[in-house]
Amino acid sequence: MDSKNIVLEVLKxxxxxxxxxxxxxxxxxxxxxxxxxMKLLKDEELxxxxxxxxxxxxx
Numbered sequence: 001m002d003s004k005n006i007v008l009e010v011l012k013x014x015x016x017x018x019x020x021x022x023x024x025x026x027x028x029x030x031x032x033x034x035x036x037x038m039k040l041l042k043d044e045e046l047x048x049x050x051x052x053x054x055x056x057x058x059x
Contacts, residue, residue, distance in 0.1 A: 017054035
């Protein structure tokens with residue numbers, strides 16, 4: 001599975017908005033990889049930020 005799918009799965013599974021550090025803890029991916037992936041997901045409008053620095057999948 002690629003990092004985009006891993007990040008999306010973590011966000012969907014947890015069901016609450018998460019920050020990049022927490023996603024890295026849960027997924028085991030490197031924090032820099034998470035940051036790059038989240039930028040891609042944001043650009044593709046697959047994730048949204050309900051509050052600063054926290055992300056959730058777009059509904």
